[in-house]
Amino acid sequence: MRTAKDPLYRRHRFPPEVISYAVWLYFRFPLSLRMVEEMLAARGIGVTYETVRQWGRKFGKPFSDRIRQRAPARGDKWHLDEVVISIAGEQHWLWRAVDQNGFVLDVLIQRRRDARCAAAHEEALEIRRHAAARYDHG
Structure with missing residues (x-):
């Protein structure tokens, strides 16, 4: 969604790819914050559910907007x-x-x-x- 040079990602411990992946998982699928935490832990990324929640608050709006844009159009019949x-x-x-x-x-x-x-x-x-x-x- 955003590049590593984006100032929005400055001063974060994790790379933008990890943050983007966590936020995308949370908004794209019906997962709880703890489930996202477990999925990241399975990939060797130690992030707490509270961190995922904070990322969702900070980075979530563009992700949720883009996911909604991709929703298929409803048919007229x-x-x-x-x-x-x-x-x-x-x-x-x-x-x-x-x-x-x-x-x-x-x-x-x-x-x-x-x-x-x-x-x-x-x-x-x-x-x-x-x-x-x-x-x-x-």
Whole structure:
């Protein structure tokens, strides 16, 4: 993300590559600070979770912005899928809304299946889709 000559990295004990890797791990994947600490320790880098937290506060904004920019665009067509599943011996209905690219837009689990539930789920998706389109196009 940034070069070693960047003044932002001055006066840090670790090289910019280590800092960038730790911050990228934390923001890119659903990892806790302690998990990032363990992953770095597995590579022979002794960093505490508190250090990772401080790096995240200082360097995290550009990383999170860049990760969000790379997120795939949501499709304008979507499909609602319904599956019966068993949870603790009881029948439940799993509803998934998926766009044409396979991106999961929403997931809903219900104990009962009726038209009112499906319509409410579909209406919520339409509201989200229209709101997203409004923010995407200005």
